[in-house]
Amino acid sequence: MSDPATMEHGSSRAEFHDLYPPYKRFHIETKTAPHRKQIPNPFYPRVRKVGLVKIVLNDFLRYGVKGFRKEYRNAVLSRPCIYGVFDSKVGGLMPRRQYCTGCMRCVLEYPNVCSVDRNPEFARFGDSYWVPDDPSLAFSSPMWVVNYEASTGKIPIKGMGFKGAFAGDEWDSMWTDMSEIVRPTRDGVHGREYISTLVDLGRKPSVVSPGESSEYRVASIPVPILFDFLPGSLANDSVQESIRLAAERIPTIFVDVAGLIAELPKSQLRSFAPLIDEGFGDMEWERLARVAMIEVSEGMFDRVSEDIRESAPGVPVFLRLNLRRGCKDKVAELERVVDGFHLIADFHGREFEVDSPRFVKDALHEIHIGLVELGARNETTLIVGGGIILAEHVPKAIIMGADAVSIDTSLLVALQAEFRGDVRSRRSKNVKHESFSPEWGAQRVVNLVASWHAQLIEVLSAMGMRDVRRLRGDVGRAMFNEDLEKEAFADIDRA
Amino acid sequence: MTELEVKINRMAIEKHVENIRRGLSTLPMLTHGRPGGLGNLRWTADLLLSTYFMASHGRPPSNGLEYRVGRSRGGFDLLDFKVATDHEFINDRGIDLSIVLGRRAPSKSKKIGLPVYGGGMSFGSVSLNFMLSRALAARELDTLTSTGEGGYPIPLREFRDHVIVQVATGMFGVSEETIQLAPIIELKYAQGAKPGLGGHLLADKVTATVAKMRESVEFTSLYSPFPFHSVYSVEDHKKHVDWIKTMNPEALVSVKVSTPRDIDMVAIGSYYAGADIIHLDGAYGGTGAAPEIAKKNIAMPIEYAIPIVHKYLVSEGVRDEVTLIASGGIRTAYDVAKAIALGADGCVIGTAEAVAVGCTHCGNCEKGRGYQIGITTTDPELSAFISPEWGAGRIVNMYEAWKLQWRDLLARLGLNSIEELRGRTDLLIYRK
């Protein structure tokens, strides 16, 4: 192929476009991927049978003899539910509970006959992080929301105001900012398409010295969400294959055992981040130069770092660090040795500490600030994972200092894996496996990321921000409950 | 439909209307078997049921239902007044509950009988009958209601002295004529439930009448962009305010904004641009439809925004020139009183008025036909569930119960008027 600088006038259009591909807006293709299994409805409507018989009799009495005429049946048998719960042939005797929206009209009309309770099955469907102990969340609980996103690829929209707690301790202890009238950065709705969510993962030298070999090793992904490694006890073949296919299509990066490198087709190598950890045996080192990035556990780093640099000098290398006290110092010590860090919390977002483990957002922020103080933040990359299960957690993690996030149990929930108790650790045995079509699975994961991407754009757009990279560590774009409480309620006596 | 079918349909509707009206009276009195699915942490079952009760009886319930606070574990739900109350209400009618809107130009000031008025709910997102209920109630209570951003339906014009016209970014139904019809024009920059994002009326709700009113196409989704594309600075904002004042020099201009980090700057900017009323809409406010991520995560709750803005306007020496109005998650008479003690002059109420006529806060308003008992709907069949007179009666009753609570509270606090409560954080206690 010609060099564009020396391309002769009259070169073919195709040739030109090969060198300078026309601008193509990033877009994730969504397609409905219905649930494989019904999620238990958060609501459980009940009808008292005796009461129901009384209602029918009353209605016949109300309309007199006319009521027995076929034409009048519609009025006599007209039932309160507009969502079809009582629309089966036997009506309220066998309510079609899966259609209940919790609207309560049946209760308003027949308070002594109809009742709508919380469905205990729904609470048991996920673990305590996925179905928090707040029944009022119902269709807004993470379990329902992620399933909706995975099946539709859309942004969840509902009427009425927020229904949950005023604030919480974890992600819910902060709100993201918005720009009102006067910010010149504001793009407005029509600028939304041009908001960039691309991030560069790896080492980015702050000074480029022409002539010298620059230490620029990055993998760029168009959306700051990676798929983290899930061990075989949590993810069967269908899950693993779905994740790989989805990563290839979006495209993003998936982390998986390094041994996989020999089996992957070329197209998936570009999305692959081989993990070299204590279970590592060997791999095809010659294919290493083609992967997106390489992840090495702390214990293995000294053993393999030289081989890696030799086999894949241009590929960014990340150190995988389990979050605990002291991580800040470790990062400071190694920030010049590796190209970035993948910080891991448990699936509920807590540090791996027995005593008062901090939440991932606070542990992350400490490390981010440590790098800022060292003057090294812009050269390295922080990816954070563990406890990131809703779209809103992505911008919040980025505000707290991450360049990108990795997701884990959200993938399992999107693929409708069943939780049989708390799934907090990567060694958990509480996930039930089932086989399914990886095509369906890949679409569910693609839909999930598409929905989160759209929601990230909503949040950036509300702030009037054009580039997700500008959000990193910008705590000025967030409001923390603790700070606001101090500022606003300073002069109010405490009980 | 044949004539008989229409008749039968009407019979069915009549049956359901009767049932719902009876249910709204019965439900709060149930001593057993209260549905576990009713309510949530903000609008608890108790708050919903007590509002139904107040709307039926014009006084707070005395059967143990909690009618003052929810269980959201923060904000209004942890704030309290430093006086004990009981069920014997001190109904001192000498206590003044009125507030003055717009103090910059005394000739234009408007006094309303209550420290609250109705928030914008557009024609299209709610039914005409519900709009009329609100307008009738506003007239009876000597307060106001707002058109929202969906145009000014002709039947509402009878109440023109009590109707605020909203000018929002989509400019739906906005014309020089409608701007000249109102005592207050509300420039809506943002909405607390979806701050920084545009509005969206789903195609299903854009019926022929709605489309006509909004000068749009039937059954096509309608977007109100964010922000006003003509306003990118305080100077642009001033031009906007001037534009309204030129078209209707008699009207007060209210500027509705949501609550970003720099809300104090926004408020002062708006003051310098000439706003008479600064209306803060907090993050937990209601909506006909909004992304869940926005409702929960973007912008600050109103409980924090009020004192931040109030104190800043005081420090700038302009507090008494502007009227500060708060909305977004204000559910009860006590929330209103707390908002005023935090520094607001008064509040705007939306959801509580909907609850008075039977809303269960279920959040289905965005669905195709809208809410199942005719509030947030344009479906003619469902709209019939609320007649304007019945709806107005319930809204008035609810506010009568609120008035009783305000008078009682003010008497116990030793205050003679609701205006004296403004900024009295010393009377509050934070139970955290």
Ligand code: SF4
């Ligand atoms: S709560 Fe609403 S959706 Fe559920 S059964 Fe009753 S009427 Fe139907």
